[in-house]
Amino acid sequence: MKPAPFDYYAPATMGEVLALLREHGDAAKLLAGGQSLVPMLNMRLARPGVLIDLNRVAGLTGIRQEGDTLVIGAMTRHAEVERSELVARLQPLLTEAIAQVGHIQIRNRGTIGGSLVHADPSAELPAVLAALGGSVRVAGPAGVREVAAEDLFLMFFTTSLQPDEVLTEVRLPVLPARTGWAFEEVARRHGDFAIVGVAVTLTVADQRATKADDLVITGCRIALTGVGMTPVRAAAAEALLVGRPPSQAMLAEAAAAFRAEIEPDTDIHATADFRRHLAGVLTERALGRALQRAAERGGGR
Amino acid sequence: MKVTVAVNGTYYTREVEPRLLLSDFLRHELGLTGTHVGCEHGVCGACTVLVDGQAVRSCLTFAVQMDGAAVTTVEGLTPAEGELHPLQEAFREAHGLQCGFCTAGFLMTLVPYLAEHPNPSEAEIREALSGNICRCTGYQNIVKAVQLAAAKGGGR
Numbered sequence: 001m002k003p004a005p006f007d008y009y010a011p012a013t014m015g016e017v018l019a020l021l022r023e024h025g026d027a028a029k030l031l032a033g034g035q036s037l038v039p040m041l042n043m044r045l046a047r048p049g050v051l052i053d054l055n056r057v058a059g060l061t062g063i064r065q066e067g068d069t070l071v072i073g074a075m076t077r078h079a080e081v082e083r084s085e086l087v088a089r090l091q092p093l094l095t096e097a098i099a100q101v102g103h104i105q106i107r108n109r110g111t112i113g114g115s116l117v118h119a120d121p122s123a124e125l126p127a128v129l130a131a132l133g134g135s136v137r138v139a140g141p142a143g144v145r146e147v148a149a150e151d152l153f154l155m156f157f158t159t160s161l162q163p164d165e166v167l168t169e170v171r172l173p174v175l176p177a178r179t180g181w182a183f184e185e186v187a188r189r190h191g192d193f194a195i196v197g198v199a200v201t202l203t204v205a206d207q208r209a210t211k212a213d214d215l216v217i218t219g220c221r222i223a224l225t226g227v228g229m230t231p232v233r234a235a236a237a238e239a240l241l242v243g244r245p246p247s248q249a250m251l252a253e254a255a256a257a258f259r260a261e262i263e264p265d266t267d268i269h270a271t272a273d274f275r276r277h278l279a280g281v282l283t284e285r286a287l288g289r290a291l292q293r294a295a296e297r298g299g300g301r
Numbered sequence: 302m303k304v305t306v307a308v309n310g311t312y313y314t315r316e317v318e319p320r321l322l323l324s325d326f327l328r329h330e331l332g333l334t335g336t337h338v339g340c341e342h343g344v345c346g347a348c349t350v351l352v353d354g355q356a357v358r359s360c361l362t363f364a365v366q367m368d369g370a371a372v373t374t375v376e377g378l379t380p381a382e383g384e385l386h387p388l389q390e391a392f393r394e395a396h397g398l399q400c401g402f403c404t405a406g407f408l409m410t411l412v413p414y415l416a417e418h419p420n421p422s423e424a425e426i427r428e429a430l431s432g433n434i435c436r437c438t439g440y441q442n443i444v445k446a447v448q449l450a451a452a453k454g455g456g457r
Contacts, residue, residue, distance in 0.1 A: 001341035008319030038361040039342035103432025108355040
């Protein structure tokens with residue numbers, strides 16, 4: 001259980017990182033928090049010849065607001081995001097989901113960018129990015145480009161980033177007014193990757209100005225982890241809900257529609273049937289909690 | 302590669318291979334065998350140490366990454382041989398260990414936790430120690446030890 005030998009670099013700037021990637025190509029692997037990569041190195045499932053450590057690169061950490069966008073540096077640790085009052089105020093779905101990533105020792109070291117580019121099909125954060133319709137900024141030889149959530153995840157453990165590119169920033173839209181959120185997951189053991197997890201936001205409006213508690217759903221976004229190669233958006237369920245008055249029966253109908261739509265795989269952790277069942281139950285539960293929060297949250301943030 | 306790291310307040314400089322894990326650095330280079338190595342892939346929590354005050358898994362960190370960092374191991378909890386940290390005292394009093402293999406990891410997870418949360422509920426304690434595995438106690442007496450330490454002043 002020891003890693004195979006590798007050359008180690010700890011560059012201080014993004015320019016040096018990109019130069020190292022250009023020099024070493026496919027032989028190089030980027031080291032962020034290491035909470036997924038180092039186990040793979042220890043078990044020799046991965047044997048890169050070169051490790052480029054991002055931990056000393058300037059400008060990759062921090063949390064800030066840019067207008068209607070919450071911006072988080074790729075090397076910001078899970079624990080910092082979890083404790084951030086700014087994140088809790090602007091995008092509480094992330095606060096709720098990130099507390100379920102690993103254990104505290106993992107979250108003290110693991111990074112938000114690392115979790116996303118690792119693209120584990122059972123990970124929490126890719127589903128959050130997909131549900132929120134967020135994006136990431138990526139630095140490469142041709143400069144910086146922005147990649148939308150739907151274009152980021154290609155398949156198991158694979159993103160659309162090129163070998164000579166580096167994720168630098170995660171960008172999430174600020175939660176709109178009158179929007180509720182919820183993240184639900186079931187894992188075999190506490191702190192494990194989810195068997196199935198679901199991230200939801202739900203926006204409501206008053207149907208008639210005179211009758212305040214007569215609500216209509218004006219927006220809904222649902223993304224699941226653990227039911228496919230990448231985060232899976234529940235587009236049919238979302239379409240079913242938008243424009244209709246919310247009710248528990250409606251939420252159940254949407255969850256059932258989604259359950260029928262997905263085709264999860266059977267693996268050592270769970271059967272396809274069990275995953276489908278969990279997806280339905282968790283989606284309905286998450287929609288219910290999101291609706292309650294949306295109804296409670298008046299205008300403003 | 303050369304690495305200089307402060308461990309329990311003492312600076313050490315060593316020439317190490319980049320692939321040397323922090324856990325093996327502590328045990329084999331510095332002889333600090335209080336840090337135990339269990340699963341070596343970040344699941345069991347036995348190797349937990351503090352890096353700049355925060356609990357991390359030393360089997361998922363390379364020694365070369367620790368250049369300039371301050372590491373605290375279980376040996377650093379007490380100033381002198383023979384003395385016990387209040388949390389260690391509580392573990393002894395409440396029978397929070399049997400074989401003791403996992404104990405250092407539990408202590409190093411819980412010391413910063415109690416500093417931040419001096420009066421945790423039982424549910425919060427169980428959440429806090431969920432990243433550490435114990436195969437002997439069934440956790441019951443570990444939870445009691447943490448409650449005891451908290452009652453006596455936050456384990457500090």
